[in-house]
Amino acid sequence: MLAPAAPAAAETRSGPTASGYGGAVASVDPMATAAGLEVLRRGGNAVDAALAVAATLGVTEPFSSGIGGGGFFVYYDARTGRVSTLDGRETAPRAMTETAFVDPATGQPLAFQEARVSGLSAGVPGSLATWDTAARLWGTRPLSAALRPAAQVARDGFPVDATFAQQVSDNATAFSQFEPTARLFLPGGAPPAVGSTMRNPDLAATYELLARRGVDTFYRGEIGRDIVATVQRPPVAAGPAQPWPYAIRPGGMTQDDLRAYEVRRPAPTRISYRGYDVYGMATPSSGGSTVGESLNILERSDLRALPKSQALHRYLEASALAFADRNRYVGDYTPRPLLDALLTDGFAGERACLIDPAKALAKPVQPGVPDGRYQRCATAPGGAAPDQGQSTTNLTVADKWGNVVEYTLTIEQIGGNGIVVPGRGFLLNNELTDFNFTPTQGTERDPNLPGPGKRPRSSMAPTIVLQHGRPFLAVGSPGGSTIITTVLQILVNRLDLGMTLPEALAAPRASQRNTASVTAEPAFIASPEGQALAGLGHTFTPMAEIGAATAVEFLPHGRLLACAEPVRRGSGSAGTVR
Numbered sequence: 225m226l227a228p229a230a231p232a233a234a235e236t237r238s239g240p241t242a243s244g245y246g247g248a249v250a251s252v253d254p255m256a257t258a259a260g261l262e263v264l265r266r267g268g269n270a271v272d273a274a275l276a277v278a279a280t281l282g283v284t285e286p287f288s289s290g291i292g293g294g295g296f297f298v299y300y301d302a303r304t305g306r307v308s309t310l311d312g313r314e315t316a317p318r319a320m321t322e323t324a325f326v327d328p329a330t331g332q333p334l335a336f337q338e339a340r341v342s343g344l345s346a347g348v349p350g351s352l353a354t355w356d357t358a359a360r361l362w363g364t365r366p367l368s369a370a371l372r373p374a375a376q377v378a379r380d381g382f383p384v385d386a387t388f389a390q391q392v393s394d395n396a397t398a399f400s401q402f403e404p405t406a407r408l409f410l411p412g413g414a415p416p417a418v419g420s421t422m423r424n425p426d427l428a429a430t431y432e433l434l435a436r437r438g439v440d441t442f443y444r445g446e447i448g449r450d451i452v453a454t455v456q457r458p459p460v461a462a463g464p465a466q467p468w469p470y471a472i473r474p475g476g477m478t479q480d481d482l483r484a485y486e487v488r489r490p491a492p493t494r495i496s497y498r499g500y501d502v503y504g505m506a507t508p509s510s511g512g513s514t515v516g517e518s519l520n521i522l523e524r525s526d527l528r529a530l531p532k533s534q535a536l537h538r539y540l541e542a543s544a545l546a547f548a549d550r551n552r553y554v555g556d557y558t559p560r561p562l563l564d565a566l567l568t569d570g571f572a573g574e575r576a577c578l579i580d581p582a583k584a585l586a587k588p589v590q591p592g593v594p595d596g597r598y599q600r601c602a603t604a605p606g607g608a609a610p611d612q613g614q615s616t617t618n619l620t621v622a623d624k625w626g627n628v629v630e631y632t633l634t635i636e637q638i639g640g641n642g643i644v645v646p647g648r649g650f651l652l653n654n655e656l657t658d659f660n661f662t663p664t665q666g667t668e669r670d671p672n673l674p675g676p677g678k679r680p681r682s683s684m685a686p687t688i689v690l691q692h693g694r695p696f697l698a699v700g701s702p703g704g705s706t707i708i709t710t711v712l713q714i715l716v717n718r719l720d721l722g723m724t725l726p727e728a729l730a731a732p733r734a735s736q737r738n739t740a741s742v743t744a745e746p747a748f749i750a751s752p753e754g755q756a757l758a759g760l761g762h763t764f765t766p767m768a769e770i771g772a773a774t775a776v777e778f779l780p781h782g783r784l785l786a787c788a789e790p791v792r793r794g795s796g797s798a799g800t801v802r
């Protein structure tokens with residue numbers, strides 16, 4: 225039986241903020257939020273609803289997420305009071321070498337777009353395995369219950385909005401290189417018109433097949449065979465409308481790589497911050513450790529007592545210091561004791577002592593040495609350019625029992641590697657370009673070089689904040705390495721700067737990732753604080769928009785405040801059950 229999708233959509237007032245009872249959903253997309261609310265109304269729990277949201281986003285936000293990608297799932301279980309995580313990160317094939325992104329002909333790293341639009345960049349996808357694992361561990365219904373209504377959305381279609389059309393248009397050259405991608409997303413050679421109906425019958429059939437036969441069809445069966453064939457022999461178009469300046473390189477993924485895929489269940493990172501417990505994602509994401517280290521550094525200052533520009537100065541400096549440590553130490557194989565050492569108050573104290581209230585530090589700052597001996601301000605060589613990205617999507621769900629899901633999922637760049645698997649209706653990821661192409665740490669080891677079976681470092685930072693063991697706030701965002709600073713800034717805005725949650729999301733953003741210049745939204749740069757920060761020596765590079773967050777706050781007496789973006793990425797959609 226297919227659940228009706230349309231009535232739920234019709235019942236849901238779509239807006240970026242909602243307050244009420246009985247459960248809450250926030251995502252970037254009204255149909256996805258409606259799908260999640262419908263599951264909650266029918267008695268499903270937060271995990272059931274999160275999977276419905278994620279499966280729908282795979283249809284309506286195909287350039288940011290989907291079964292060709294991966295992500296990180298954080299879950300608070302109300303019964304046990306425990307926070308658990310799932311690492312569904314894409315994994316490098318066993319054939320991948322440390323120099324996979326170096327051109328053998330020149331010895332130089334590949335241009336980013338050459339690496340991206342290829343079979344080489346596709347990691348073994350982890351999203352479906354994540355969904356299946358979450359459903360089995362914590363859901364009350366099988367994954368098929370989430371896939372079937374989403375299949376119906378793919379079959380019946382959904383309205384093309386301005387963001388969707390723009391994302392196709394931005395990718396038109398890459399998409400036109402591949403026959404199945406051009407056929408699906410460039411009908412008649414052009415992006416679909418805003419307001420037209422986008423249908424994806426191949427994806428509907430894929431979801432229905434998965435609902436019927438289970439995820440083994442993907443990891444050990446016919447869909448997997450198609451993925452491997454696509455990676456090894458990208459389905460290039462005979463005469464693409466626009467030329468592509470690079471060779472389209474194949475990848476080495478095999479069916480054994482798909483068979484070997486495993487969802488990992490790392491313990492979350494956890495730090496305490498001004499009486500709150502902040503839980504995040506451990507490696508291969510750097511989200512938990514970098515947000516956590518930054519907060520530990522910030523806890524050394526009483527941000528509430530400082531002028532806002534001083535508080536923001538410390539926010540920028542703390543994230544620069546934490547990024548230096550991330551770049552030096554955090555990758556898939558970081559030993560847990562090292563990750564935990566980065567999150568100690570002793571280390572944060574040493575890092576915090578480098579901050580000068582009167583002057584911005586020269587960037588890049590050097591990484592510290594988390595060796596347990598913190599009497600002095602350590603220095604060591606290093607520094608790295610930040611990875612940029614504006615793809616990905618995030619969702620937040622809470623149910624009436626108090627369970628919470630914070631989930632960030634992605635196919636890396638908007639449009640992933642640009643290759644739709646023929647006949648299957650979904651794009652593959654380019655997540656492996658999140659590896660560093662060449663060493664970034666001078667004579668020190670780079671923790672994020674490619675390797676066989678390795679997972680590229682992520683910045684995704686799904687975060688759940690507890691107070692006295694009960695949920696207080698859940699938040700996450702897309703945005704490549706700006707994810708870390710967006711989550712951090714929202715937490716600082718809410719916990720320290722006296723903003724409500726909607727204000728904390730709406731406030732102009734700035735992102736200091738240990739680079740000479742701070743990436744910032746124009747409204748931040750123009751604000752009085754932005755000008756005061758320039759006076760301290762911070763320089764800014766404008767970026768129209770940073771991030772697209774979703775969040776839920778748990779108010780007294782069971783009231784929920786669900787928030788999505790009011791403006792960024794065409795605004796998001798939040799709702800509550802009652």
Ligand code: GLU
Nearest residue numbers: 613614615616683703704
């Ligand atoms: N691939 C990125 C990461 O895992 C996310 C990309 C994005 O948010 O744009 O950190």
